[in-house]
Amino acid sequence: LIRSNNSELGWSRKASEEAEAVASLSCSGHGRAYLDGFVLDGGKPICECNSCYTGLDCSQLVPDCVVDVDSGNPIFLEPFWRQNAASSAIMMAGWHRMGYEFEDGSLISKELEKKIRKLHATVGNAVTEGRYIVFGAGSTQLLNAAVHALAADASSSPAKVVASAPYYPVYKSQTELFESAKFKFEGHTSSWMNSSSINFIEFVTSPNNPDGQLKKAVLQGPNAKQIYDLAYYWPHYTAIASPMDKDLMIFTLSKLTGHAGSRFGWAIIKNKAVYERMVNYMDLNTYGVSRETQLRTLKLLSVVLEGNGKQMFSFGYEAMRFRWEKLSKILSASKRFSIQQLTPQQCTFSNEVRAPTPAFAWIKCEKEEDKDCHATLSAAKIIGRAGHVFGVDSTFVRLSLVNGKDDFELLQHRLEMLVFQERLVNLMAEFTPG
């Protein structure tokens, strides 16, 4: 009898067995079971099906189901983590890091901070040498922490928080939520081009959410400060041109590894006073980021950096390239719908010219009768996010390309149907005597 295991496990065995039992539940490739999923009376977790699939084992497609590509839920990377199950799993003891602080009194794992610096050095997308790093609950928490820290310098009148349209809607809704005496959302950068004496805090998103374009700050002058939201500046979404070296840059695990539910992000900061104000904000807002999340993020980034550090990015790039090609091809036959123009670029990380691989399709409805583009697509059972949410008109809609395979395939099918209908209508028009 040959023993495949080289040691007997003790206290951790039960939790391992539970996790493997849950993971082995078959959900037909259209769902998955989780340890904390809805537990039936017998105490066994059940399959949580992808949208548009149903049944105890998620094997049934729901007829005429609406495909929801509103949220940018980054499930496209899930298969990568299943392929790397052994190296990405984490066993957490009941007594893991119970205390409020790390040994040095901070709320930040130094090992994770080192790993993040190494990751940026490997990818070449951001300068971290001599910079401070703060962790937050996703980029979400850091966006306002940054606004707060930058607005502290402002004089008597509140700092004006602005962004170039189309912009990520949270900049507006979050800034407005806090109703601070120190800052106020003041709309589009385009309204403020010649106002160099005003205190501005400009959100610069590059690549941009929703349209994937590389962006630069628009407002200049001694009182203009920038928050660079670099959530998508990774090799699976864009060619990496050079390391970014800005005063305040924000990244998130959500779009890097796909772990949106972990709520982990980080900011890279040049100025010490700004850094300290952000640390103070984190202290008083949540007292730092969950230790469970920091431990898991450390493990996930270790997997990302394994070998030459290219494995996950290659997986992600291939998935996104496939999707963009499919979508471009379908819509190239349409005069009713167009998508954003993106060009291939040299990428320093992969050392090759990279095709566009944006996280979102930014659709424009070109016809007068489709001016409410969201309604047009909804009628075709495609739920996107309406242009007005991004500060532009309603002829635009954002469609997520980072969802799971089932969602993408359904989206593809629905768009094919739309374009097929369009051609049919055109053909009929041609053969109808004037």
Next chain:
Amino acid sequence: LIRSNNSELGWSRKASEEAEAVASLSCSGHGRAYLDGFVLDGGKPICECNSCYTGLDCSQLVPDCVVDVDSGNPIFLEPFWRQNAASSAIMMAGWHRMGYEFEDGSLISKELEKKIRKLHATVGNAVTEGRYIVFGAGSTQLLNAAVHALAADASSSPAKVVASAPYYPVYKSQTELFESAKFKFEGHTSSWMNSSSINFIEFVTSPNNPDGQLKKAVLQGPNAKQIYDLAYYWPHYTAIASPMDKDLMIFTLSKLTGHAGSRFGWAIIKNKAVYERMVNYMDLNTYGVSRETQLRTLKLLSVVLEGNGKQMFSFGYEAMRFRWEKLSKILSASKRFSIQQLTPQQCTFSNEVRAPTPAFAWIKCEKEEDKDCHATLSAAKIIGRAGHVFGVDSTFVRLSLVNGKDDFELLQHRLEMLVFQERLVNLMAEFTPG
């Protein structure tokens, strides 16, 4: 050859072995190693020693070390989790809950919500039937979410946020941090006793931090709202008199199970509009609580509820009772230092009269020459938290009783020395001719 394991483990084995290897590192009972601890060049985590212990295996006591009982770091429960290692461990797959939302679109695990309701029903400390529940990053995040939600109803002038001194300092510092147009910290309730027309948001902490007293709201009237901070309303810190049934109650895992680093708390809310505003705040501030934390909390609360649900509370109560008795006895011999008076109370959970078991000793320096009590104790190498931080005078100091055993023993020793010195001085005075 008898196999003790009934199944071979697959993908989870490596992570289990890593965790057990780290857990088996000997740190002499004065420290522990963590998976994400400082890793030496060889890649092996090292012992993180309790304060006042040093050496690679934490075996050396640092001579004349300062004992830090400033923070209420709830490490006293750590031995309980080590005793329950198998049932409290969690194995997390690399693909565990990657998405932004749960299956129902919310940011809250329904299983965990159910578990929390069951816990309150078992302990009998809060009514949850027909109430809404919101999760937050510790009570910290929920405190401001609650202020935000209650202030939304206020008229043109900002709501006045108040508390009865001595009060938990975060109420003030957090409210001031946000510099909101809608609310403002306005000090002690005692200044506002006859102002019933004003919009108040009163923090009521019961048992109170720092002094362990049971408290009630002080300000009355149609425009007075309360946030009940019930962090310590659990059977290891106080007798449970009856289930609390207030409009807005906040609890935290930190003091319940000792997992302060997990940053998990919850609010129980009667009013639907208030609940919805708190949900909106959580959405825009952090987009919910980490899925890793929610999974682990579910596991920990399952252990708390095992059997008759009394095991952890008994462990905690015995530890706190032992400490309070020791401290009371030492200080009963002193006229220089006094501690708060607390009386035994009938507890509905344990069905017996319970001795006082507060989380903090609230020390008063009784002599004129010790009016800076914090300085007096610091000189004796005891770091507490100064009274002025809690809104009272500096003759008071808070000492944490929830820290690890090493900290408590050192505190006990230092206080014994102080009281011994006091008696020596008194004796010498007696024998010195006037």
